Amino acid sequence: MSVGLVILVVVAIATVGFFIGRARAVSSVAGDVRQLHSLPSYYGQTVFLFSAVPALLVTLAWLLLQPLYVENQVSGIILPGDIAEGSSLDLVMADVRRISSGLDTAVAAGVLDKNALTQLDASQTDVRALLGDVGVALASDVHPNVFAAAREYRATTATLKGAMAAVAVVLAVLGAVIAFARIHPEYRARNVSELAIKSLLILSSMVAILTTVGIIFSLLFETSNFFRMYPARDFFFNLTWNPQFTGGSDLGILPLLWGTLYVSFVALIFAVPIGLLVAIYLSEYASRKVRSIVKPAIEVLAGIPTIVYGLFALITIGPLLRDYFAQPLGLGASSSSVLTAGVVMGIMLIPFVSSLSDDVINAVPQAMRDGSYGLGATQSETVRQVILPAALPGIVGAILLAASRAIGETMIVVMGAGAAAKLSLNPFEAMTTITVKIVSQLTGDTEFASPETLVAFALGLSLFVVTLCLNVLALYIVRKYREEYE
């Protein structure tokens, strides 16, 4: 039974339980519902919840834990001698999973039948060719023990899946029966079902915490693996980034960090003055008509996905900067450069800066403007000497948030900044950033045992920490230095 079917069956049992429970409550008072503690459908609801929720939760937990258990069982079959030089147990287990899913495909395609599979001996049959026939390509010939492990893996998985379906259905029925047996006129069905619903609400609000915990743990876990293979000192202080998949690579974060900061700096230089001036003009000078056109247009800019900006950098801004600035000035011949990515990212950040500063500027009370005008100041003097100082903490917060966005931005730099890790000052040169390298180290065929792949997690952790610090700092500045009016 597939997982979808199990869920459907459980929900069906629970729904039937709802109607039976409701009917029992009504019949227990011979149709006079006023004698019930709660409305009849609450009795049905208790049956539904008792039946569906435990069964579905167990299914979910089972799905998460099953692969762990199966792998533990199966990895015993593989002896240390089966692991090839330069390989690891993880890699062999990945092979086992591939072969086992390949066997599934083979059985489904009818190339193999179930009885033949149990007789199959990898030392005599060419399993690789067999699986190649059904479209599962394997990198190397299959070792007999690995094949045995794969067969065991497949069998255990199938057994456990059946067991899961059985357990879920039994739980659903059991829950329904228990809830059903408890129905009598004095049963406080509404309180029980409301308590259950409230627990579900609390449970779902835990998802946010679980996500954060998941992010932190997955980053920390793989990063500690990385630092076991590659010294932390080199990672933080080495000045070269030169991953070699044959080993002996230099994985220093500094060139990437420099590229990230340089691109973000260019973006902020571009976005902050423009965004700020746009916000000031819109809130202090613009007529209602201009506002009604410009504001939605800026919001459109904010709603455009970053991949669009990336393409814009790649096909328009990059060649433009190269042909009209870099080449005539003799500064470079590459269309992907720090300036390309920076300018396009700056465009992306304009709405971000302007809408955040718009909020802060509008929060400055009108009385302060009026006071300034009353003393004879012009509008620009009021803006520069009264409004901006009053709104400064908010604006600094907005800039920090924009910086955090710029540092974490991926698609624009992947498509606009280039891939060469360099420590250079020339803005027309291609440089690379932390996010670009995360993408390039983790896409394609990845094996999770080499430092060249795991470094992406260390980079991710650095990125996470830096952006988190910027966000917290921004919030802190806004809270601490906010002038309270009224």
Added chain:
Amino acid sequence: MTDVTSGANMAPKPKTSLLVQDARTKRRNAAEARFRTYGVVAITIAMLALVGLLSSILYNGSSAFRQTFITLDVYLDPAKLDKDGSGDIAKIAKVTTFGYAPLIKKSFEAEFEKSGIGVDGMKSKDAAKMISKEGPAELRRFVLAHPHMIGETVTFEFLASGRIDGYYKGRVTMKSAEIDKNVSPQQLQLADQLKAAGLLETKWNWGFLTRADASENRPEAAGLGVAILGSFYMMIVVLCLALPIGVATSIYLEEFAPRNWITDVIEVNISNLAAVPSIVFGILGLAIFINFAGLPQSAPIVGGLVLTLMTLPTIIIATRASLKAVPPSIRDAALGVGASKMQAVFHHVLPLAAPGILTGTIIGLAQALGETAPLLLIGMVAFVREFPGAPPEGFFDPAAALPVQVYNWTQRADPAFVERASGAIIVLLVFLLCMNAIAILLRRRFERRW
């Protein structure tokens, strides 16, 4: 006591007039005008950037929706396709795509004879290269679907090769063809003749929206079908998970949560998650969903789960705002007539907040639809030619996604893929526009002010 300087020591006051500006006023007014100009310049730059962005995409991408087709009469030669004349589909299927290429060559020869077109010194072999490499494969699919047509002559519409197509879109010129090994000036001349004879036509191309992706050297056959379907599956997953979880979380935080440190932790968490870079969610998806839970790579379910986690903060923030907007008098009235707290929330507050929640959800979905970076890490960059199956199993099949398809195409060498990528962006933007328009309509139609 104040010191009053005696009038005798004061310099005679310069004569001023309200009608004539003095130097200082002039300076201040000039500064004012300058400042205003800065504002106008800033707005102009922002608007120019928007216009430049959109027009560059439209300019490069709109041609992707049109494609050049060549119409030919092909004789389905039984001697080539069905040697023993048995009509057995298994035997016909043994003829590979290569076996169909000569048929196209033959039909060019027939065409040259019939209508007298042709370029000196050009062989039918070179003419056949004007047809997309996908052409023979399409012909084969047609024959396998209609085996009884073998032996007859069918009129077939082939995709022209990417270079011929580029010639009619201005990408390829006679000059560039001279140094291009994939196309020759003779082929372009022949194409012009075919066009004059009405056999070659550039027209609207549904295939761009319905076909699967195609390999590096046949950009003309690449389409968005798999990507659109994959994105659609992911949106279903996001909607089914993010909406209930988001609404439940917001109801708890807004209506039931006691003010204590646990609630504070949850709230800080949510606002932090909203600011975490999207690529970190990709790393999470790779580590938890693929490596730990063993879900398949490039499957819409994994993409949907990752995007759900990313969209949750957006939905929660929107839902809480619209729950907050429902006045307390509604709750008080419900409690007053004997409803429980749960009943007050679910029967009265939630329906009133529904339009706001829906609007927030659609905006969250629109964000998720355009998100690329996390999908790159969970293997959605893989080259997928097969359409995923029907749900729910289809959620676990490999698929592409719209924004990732754009990225994929930009990484390929043939310039025809740039046009495709921009075209895909137009499709993406149209989807986003529709979603946002629905959100705005909903807000206009159902928004209540209290």
